[in-house]
Amino acid sequence: MVRIGEILYTNVHPFFFYIDREKLSAHSRFIPSIPARLNSAMANGDIDVGAISSFAYGKNHEDYILMPDLAVASQGSVGSIFLFSKIPIEHLDGKKIALTHSSATSIHLLKIILRRFYGHLNIEYTTMAPVYQEMLKEHDACLLIGDDAIQARWRERDNMYIYDLGERWYHFTRLPMTFAVFAIRKQALDEEPQALKELHHDWKKSEERARANGYNQLARTVVEDHGGDSIFWQAYFRNLRYQFNTKEQQGLLYFYQLAYEEGYLDTRVDQLNIWDIGADIYSIN
Structure with missing residues (x-):
């Protein structure tokens, strides 16, 4: 059973909105909470995979693998x-x-x-x-x-x-800032690679579907839960970057450099461990 951390904020909704929870329940369980609690649960081994604070990955980078091409980032205003x-x-x-x-x-x-x-x-x-x-x-x-x-x-x-x-x-x-990454505990990747592949696929497809329809259906649902109007929420989601490409990785590594220099991280984070799903390995970038 894969234990999945689910951040209780709207900024990650595109990844979760269209996933088939009933299908995933055959081998997965969702654990919703705020970022700080999910960070602790992942560090303690109570969660196997999920979106966690980028800083939490920096603190525990030797124990975690990053899912490719999934993140919550911004190039400029983040809006929340x-x-x-x-x-x-x-x-x-x-x-x-x-x-x-x-x-x-x-x-x-x-x-x-x-x-x-x-x-x-x-x-x-x-x-x-x-x-x-x-x-x-x-x-x-x-x-x-x-x-x-x-x-x-x-x-x-x-x-x-x-x-x-x-x-x-x-x-x-002049760099993007990555606020959340999708991380896996190494032990979970060794034990449940197929379930994690399916989860990554579903997260990616959900985000792509939400983006393809301009976040229209997602925005209407968020209005019901949080107020505002659809135009605001559509603009909010469009402004965020949900990929984890070279520029996002560069910005995150620079954040880690400064965090280490200021004493907020005990060890340097000079590279990122990213899962190469096709090869069933993780790469150092």
Whole structure:
């Protein structure tokens, strides 16, 4: 039985929307949760495969294999990872920022952006539940991700300085940022290669089908669950990059380089272990 981690955010919906869960249930079980919990479950061996935070792969890269051509990335604005600030980002040095406890990649991306690109070295960070009003009671800014961030931006767009971390990363690096990767525990790949091949095929076909129809049906479903309108959600999905090509890999490796230099990763990540499905091996890129 393959245990599949499923992130409870709309940004991964294209991969899951059209998959045949009943067919996959013959050899798989879905485990939905927020990214931070899925990261821990994968590290503890409670999940075999799934979309996890890119930072979590960096921490455990020796134990994981990446599925090819699947990711959640952006080249510019990501649309669901925002810093909400009472003051301009240039003036945050020496201030206090509340971080959502739901993420791993985004909090380290924010710290890297503020330290390396703005020279802010004296910020006080507090990690807490992603409740916007509570986060800003005693802090100058807060970081939210996923649907929490989208909802807050709808409400606060005229009241706060709002910074999209994907846009800020691209502005300074001219590289895409990969926020989530699809990773497999090595043991699971050894034990269930056929089931994982089928899962990869279904994820890829679901994303391709959603993209081919302009995310129209998916957007209508998301409106029912999260509000907004179809035009917003279609534009949101079109703006994301769901492939894991050379440029996405380059951007991710640069993120890992900076994370290591800043002390957020204990070891360097100079290469990515990517499964070559046709050859039943994984390659080093």
